[in-house]
Amino acid sequence: MAKQRILVCPICGETQPEIKVCRVCSTLLDTNGLLLAEGAIGPWWVRKEELTFRPGITYDNLAELALSGKITLQTIVRGPTTRQLWKVARRVKGLSHLLGRCHNCGEHVSPDDRTCDGCNAQFLKFTDRNNMGIELGAPSKGETGGMSSFLSDAEILDTQSTPLTLPPKPEVQQSPESVETDEAEESVEESVGSPQFRSLQRRLEQGKRRVLALTISLIIALILIGILISTPLG
Ligand SMILES: [Zn+2]
Numbered sequence: 001m002a003k004q005r006i007l008v009c010p011i012c013g014e015t016q017p018e019i020k021v022c023r024v025c026s027t028l029l030d031t032n033g034l035l036l037a038e039g040a041i042g043p044w045w046v047r048k049e050e051l052t053f054r055p056g057i058t059y060d061n062l063a064e065l066a067l068s069g070k071i072t073l074q075t076i077v078r079g080p081t082t083r084q085l086w087k088v089a090r091r092v093k094g095l096s097h098l099l100g101r102c103h104n105c106g107e108h109v110s111p112d113d114r115t116c117d118g119c120n121a122q123f124l125k126f127t128d129r130n131n132m133g134i135e136l137g138a139p140s141k142g143e144t145g146g147m148s149s150f151l152s153d154a155e156i157l158d159t160q161s162t163p164l165t166l167p168p169k170p171e172v173q174q175s176p177e178s179v180e181t182d183e184a185e186e187s188v189e190e191s192v193g194s195p196q197f198r199s200l201q202r203r204l205e206q207g208k209r210r211v212l213a214l215t216i217s218l219i220i221a222l223i224l225i226g227i228l229i230s231t232p233l234g
């Protein structure tokens with residue numbers, strides 16, 4: 001038995017066995033049917049739960065739905081005149097007059113009217129299939145994190161991180177007897193860094209002193225040995 005092929009409907013995306021007509025969107029799934037369906041794709045959407053995955057439709061298609069009563073004043077739609085935001089049909093420019101109402105003032109109008117007698121609003125057709133009507137705002141400036149190709153050189157150099165700062169120095173003790181001592185000087189010098197760093201620094205200082213003492217002892221010992229060797233034994 002031949003393996004059954006699985007097909008994804010190009011119009012609604014439904015997965016189904018290879019058949020002639022899509023069981024969800026009723027598109028004829030042969031070459032002509034698909035060309036026809038593709039030609040009906042446009043920037044208008046009618047909100048229908050059962051057809052969530054359908055592409056948008058053309059203005060002509062939308063007008064046909066309105067004039068045939070498949071869209072009412074309460075239908076939720078979106079398109080180029082709503083900036084692709086959902087809106088109730090009676091407020092939608094280009095559609096509402098086909099349903100007998102002015103989108104602007106709500107005045108009763110005829111689908112054939114070109115302007116509203118009440119508010120002079122124009123009733124236009126929006127037939128451009130590729131115009132989504134999306135608001136083209138300027139890109140936001142520096143609101144989001146990270147680098148953007150819109151940044152200027154100066155902005156790239158201006159880093160966001162806070163530069164490292166030294167902790168404030170504790171006030172030098174003012175009593176004259178302590179200022180003169182090594183202790184006071186040391187306390188100012190060692191104020192830089194964490195307690196751990198300071199203790200490490202102290203240990204390093206102690207180590208250095210020990211090495212110096214040992215070196216001096218070694219030199220003295222060598223000198224003594226030299227004297228002992230060079231002294232003729234009586
Ligand atoms: Zn389909």
Ligand SMILES: [Zn+2]
Binds near residue numbers: 102103105119120
């Ligand atoms: Zn009006």
